[in-house]
Amino acid sequence: MKHLLYYILIGISCLSACTSSPDSHFSRYSDFTKTKALSAQVINLDTILFRYPFRVTVRDSVAVVMDLHNIDHYLHAFTYPGWKHIASFGRRGEAPKEMLSAANIQFNSLDSLWALDPNKMQITRWKISPSTSSAELVEEIKLDKKLVRSLDFHTMESGFLIPDYLGEHRFWEVDGSGKPIKSNGTIPSETANEETSRPALAQAWRSFMDYNPENGVLAMATQLGESLEIYNLKDSTHKVLYGPAGEPEFKTGKDGSGVPNGIMGFSDIKVTNKYIYTVFQGIKFKDKLAAYQRGEQPEDGGRFIYVFDLQGNPVQKYTLDRAIYGIDINEETNTIVATEVKSDDPIIEFKI
C-alpha cells in the first residue's frame, strides 16, 4: 500500500512538472491607474502628399515628418506650429546623396537632423534652413558591416545606439564613424532556448528605441507582442516589462527568418525627463487576415498611448479616436503631435 502511494505521488509530481507554464521571471503590467480618452485635432497642411507618414519630430519652430513609402522624398520639413512647408529632402534613389530607405529620424538641432537608411546602411546628417527653405546634406556615416542591418537608432553623447540584428546581443554602442564599439544585453525572452534561431528571434523582437541623455534612460518597445525594456545607462540598471500580450510570437520560416504571429504591438516610443510614452496597437495578425478575407482594409496604427514612469510603473493609458503611428511629446505645452498613415489628414495633435 505504501509503495502504491509513493508511485501515485511520483506520478502527480511528473504530471505537474510537465504541465507547468514556462518560466515567467519578468515583471508584468496589466492595468493603468489612470485612463483618459483623447480627441484628435487635425492639422491642415498646404501641399505635401504623404503615402505613409511614419515618424514626426518637432524641435523649436520646425517639424520634420519621415515618410516610409514616399516615392519622391523620405523627409519633409515644416514650420511649427504653422505647418507651412519648408523643404522636402532625402530624395529616393540609388545615386550618391540619395536614400534607398528610411527607418527613423532624430532631430537634435537645425543643423543636426539625423536619418537612418537601413538599405544603404548609413546615417546621414542634414542642416535645415527655414530662411532659405532648404535642407542640405552635411554628413554621411557608413555603418559597419558587422551590424548587418540597422532598423532603428538614437544619437548619444558621442556616436549612436543601434539594436542588434543577429540576436546575439540587444543593442550596440557605435562610434561616430559607424564602427560598433560595445555590445550590450541579450533579448529578454522567457521562451527562447538553444534551438531557437537567433536571427529569427531578433527579427521577431525588432524594437523601437528612444534615449534621453538627460537621465540616461534608453527604452525599447517591441513591434510584435507587448514587451518593454528600460536601460538606465547612467546607473547600469535594467528592467524588463511584459504586458498582457506577452513577448513577441513568431514562427521560423524555411529561410531561417522570423515570421510574425500573435499581435502588432508598439509603434513608437519616446522618453522624456519624467515618463516613457509608447504607442500601442494590439491588433492580432489573424484578425488582419480575417479582415482581408472579408474584403475589408484592416486598420493600421495604434489607438492607445501607454505612459510609464522611468522605473516602468504604468501611469496612464490614453485611448485615442484615431489610429496613429509616430509621436512627438511636448510636456511643457501638453501636446502630442502624431502621424496617421493612410489618411487624408495625416498629421494630428492631441492635448493631454
Added chain:
Amino acid sequence: MKNKLKLVGFMVCLIAGFYFWSNQKNELPALVLDNIEALAYGEHGDRVNCYGDGSVDCDGDWVEMRITGLSLE
C-alpha cells in the same frame, strides 16, 4: 483496505481527467489558428511572403504582413 484502494483509484482518475481536460483547453487556440491559416492559404509549405504597405521589415521592404503560404493576392 478496499475503501482506501477505491479512494486512491478515484483520485488518480480525477487528476488524470483534469490533466487531459486542461491540456485540451490550452491547445485549442493554436489548433483554431492553424485551421484558419490552412483555410486562407492552403497547405503550401512555409515560404515567406511579404504583403501590403506597412512597417514590418521584409527583405529590405516595409510591409503590412509577413506571412507563410500563398500571398493574399
